[in-house]
Amino acid sequence: MSSWDSPPDYPLSSDLVRRLKSALATGDKDTVQELICTEVEPVDAVIELANDDWMKEPSAQLPTGALLGLWTLEYKRELTTPLCIAAAHGHVICVRHLLSHSADPDARPGGRGALHEACLGGHTACTRLLLQHGADPDLLSAEGLAPLHLCRTPASLGCAQALLEHGATVQLECGPGRDTPLHVAARYGLDEHAQLYLGRGARVDARNGRGETALSAACGAATRSPDEHARCLRLCALLLRGGAAADARDEDERSPLHKACGRARPSLCTLLLLHGADAGALDYGGASxxxxxxxxxxxxxxxxxxxxxxxxxxxxxxxxxxxxxxxxxxxxxxxxxxxxxxxxxxxxxxxxxxxxxxxxxxxxxxxxxxxxxxxxxxxxxxxxxxxxxxxxxxxxxxxxxxxxxxxxxxxxxxxxxxxxxxxxxx
Known part of the structure; x- marks a missing residue:
């Protein structure tokens, strides 16, 4: 029986979960540490932090979408472990304590392991601790994503470095879109991550499941702030210097220039044009x-x-x-x-x-x-x-x-x- 089907060790209604959620919500690290390190047993206990299983609760107030017949028939149940909670919030002392008491670094009852959570939060110290205690650097989440694919913020650069030092596969294609870590870095405008991956042998023109290169993914990504614009421009310049094809087409025959123009990004368009992008290229829909x-x-x-x-x-x-x-x-x-x-x-x-x-x-x-x-x-x-x-x-x-x-x-x-x-x- 899977942990999804088995009753959690600490259900949502338990006193410990109520206190734990309150401490997490208020950022009370001391209480979180005390609960995880002294009250939770066993060390790999399954904890239920959320459950919207309204189908099993007749008195529940149903969302409007459910009443209209549009709500999904599935429900979300957030199951986790003490180690995942500690890693997600960067509680290094808790992570060290749990690992010293033989917590499983690869346990993922809710679909993600502690290493996934640490990378999502950009917690380098937690990431290194987990790897030093045998965490699998290529462990896939329930969504099929490896830890490198969850390094999505500038703060996660140290996590990415630690993963690669412990053998993470820089060219791993995974997830619904078959992205490589370089695609992820490009989509989130992470120029330093991209430089790290290229230095570790990432293929600059590798294609994902939609036929996109990293350059194509970067040009199609939304940017909101001047800092994000600048990072994306630096990243695209880095990819082009590394040999990325300025006119690489995706499955819809759209080039990076098509995507940059679709976002009205003049500096990026000029960069692509200076590297030989075809201003007259047509996609499958006949659009220039x-x-x-x-x-x-x-x-x-x-x-x-x-x-x-x-x-x-x-x-x-x-x-x-x-x-x-x-x-x-x-x-x-x-x-x-x-x-x-x-x-x-x-x-x-x-x-x-x-x-x-x-x-x-x-x-x-x-x-x-x-x-x-x-x-x-x-x-x-x-x-x-x-x-x-x-x-x-x-x-x-x-x-x-x-x-x-x-x-x-x-x-x-x-x-x-x-x-x-x-x-x-x-």
């Missing part, structure tokens, strides 16, 4: 990186979207088909700088006054100077300056970004050639 960028218009920061589109066009991205421009105008109406950059990339695009219908009135009023200048072009021929810009850009082609700054021209003309928006069209 430019199309992926434009799809973010409603959620991306306007400046980031504008710089992303500008970078693509300055590296030779194919233009939006002229007949599709009204659709782009509708999608990007709230970001007139993007409309300006796109419009200026054409030698001649015939503006129709009927296009004004696709722009919400409140948006038009908010950006009236720009849109007034835009629709004035319906009756105005292209100016000579714009035609000269187009001729030079056509001559330089995909190398505009690199060659324009080398031209003996004033900076204002260089930025004009590189489609820097001015706020109005003329």
């Amino acid at each position: 990186p430019l199309a992926r960028a434009l799809h973010t218009a409603t959620c991306a920061p306007p400046a980031a979207l504008q710089r992303t589109v500008q970078a693509l066009l300055n590296h030779g991205s194919p233009l939006v088909w002229p007949d599709a421009f009204p659709k782009v105008l509708r999608t990007c109406a709230q970001v007139p700088a993007v409309i300006e950059v796109l419009f200026n990339s054409y030698t001649k695009l015939r503006v129709s006054e009927s296009w004004q219908e696709v722009i919400p009135e409140e948006v038009y009023q908010m950006h009236e100077p720009f849109y007034r200048s835009f629709f004035a072009l319906a009756h105005t021929p292209c100016c000579l300056r714009h035609l000269c810009r187009c001729a030079i850009r056509r001559l330089l082609g995909k190398k505009c970004f690199l060659l324009v700054p080398q031209l003996p021209l004033p900076e204002t003309l260089q930025t004009y050639l590189l489609l820097e928006p001015e706020g109005v069209l003329c």
Whole structure:
């Protein structure tokens, strides 16, 4: 009988569990240590910390989803051991005490072992203690994840180092997505972890179950803070220096550039383009990186979207088909700088006054100077300056970004050639 089916040594209703949960919730380390080290018996006792088995409790208040028939028929029961609790909260003294009393370092009644918990919490000292007492560095959790795959924060770098020193497999593919530890580091923007894994022989272009390389995973990951942006950029630069293919496609034929554009990350897009990424690549749905960028218009920061589109066009991205421009105008109406950059990339695009219908009135009023200048072009021929810009850009082609700054021209003309928006069209 599995520990799931067997009654726990300390069920949720027990006095010890109530006191233990209260101490954990308040961060009372002394009480946690006292309970685990002096009251829990045996040393590998199974402790129940949570149970939402409402199917077995007729008086339970059912969640709305259950009443609607949408709730899962399974229930969650959180079973653990004293060693897992101590490791998860970084209680080194407790971990040492339990191990000295022959606690099993690989016990995992709830699906994760103590080593998994220590790595998730970034507790290096606990990780080293467990490994020194024989914990399996490649032990798989119930989800099929090894400890290295749970090193997901900057604080877990020491844990990853300890695991590798004790024989963890750096190229282990596991979990539902068949990720390697390098994929995990890439997805969480952990540049120092990635450097560690590459130094230990991780293959920079290894594929996971979705056909992604680590570079692809990094480019598709969400970043929220400037620090996360910077770490991700450093990580991608590291992968590219290590030989990562800038144009590696996943199972949907999406390149890292597609994914970076889908997040409107201009610095990352520029890095990929400078390493030879194809600005005109099409995924299985027929979308180009430019199309992926434009799809973010409603959620991306306007400046980031504008710089992303500008970078693509300055590296030779194919233009939006002229007949599709009204659709782009509708999608990007709230970001007139993007409309300006796109419009200026054409030698001649015939503006129709009927296009004004696709722009919400409140948006038009908010950006009236720009849109007034835009629709004035319906009756105005292209100016000579714009035609000269187009001729030079056509001559330089995909190398505009690199060659324009080398031209003996004033900076204002260089930025004009590189489609820097001015706020109005003329």
